[in-house]
Amino acid sequence: NPNGAWQMIFGLNTLxxxxNRGVGGKLIGxxxxxxxxxxxxxxxxxxxxxxxxxxxxxxFVNEGESESDHGGAKWYQMRLEL
Structure with missing residues (x-):
């Protein structure tokens, strides 16, 4: 939902x-x-x-394992309240 209460991100991957150049940190910021x-x-x-x-x-605070099984991997959900 583009107008949802929370911004959702399904992972972040830097080439x-x-x-190790701060690119991921800048994206998260x-x-x-x-x-x-x-x-x-x-x-x-x-x-x-x-x-x-x-x-x-x-x-971000770790909320434990996510219900997602995308790609057969184990994912963890993290939340940052503003």
């Missing part, structure tokens, strides 16, 4: 040649800023277990 501008309640994203600490640095 290998752009990793832009999503957060956009959610604020659009007066949303916050941002919800799904990620794999190894990325939980990365997103936690931006204030």
């Amino acid at each position: 290998p040649e752009y990793r 832009a999503f957060i800023d956009l959610a604020r501008e659009e007066k949303r309640k916050g941002v919800i994203l799904t990620c794999k277990k190894e990325k939980i600490p990365y997103y936690a640095k931006f204030g």
Whole structure:
């Protein structure tokens, strides 16, 4: 729903040649800023277990395993309330 209360993100993937340059962080920051501008309640994203600490640095809280089984993988839902 483009007008929903929450900005939803199903993962974020940066091309290998752009990793460790802050590109992912800038994208997450832009999503957060956009959610604020659009007066949303916050941002919800799904990620794999190894990325939980990365997103936690931006204030996201791990809510546990997601119901998604996309690609046969185990996903975790994280939420940032604004």
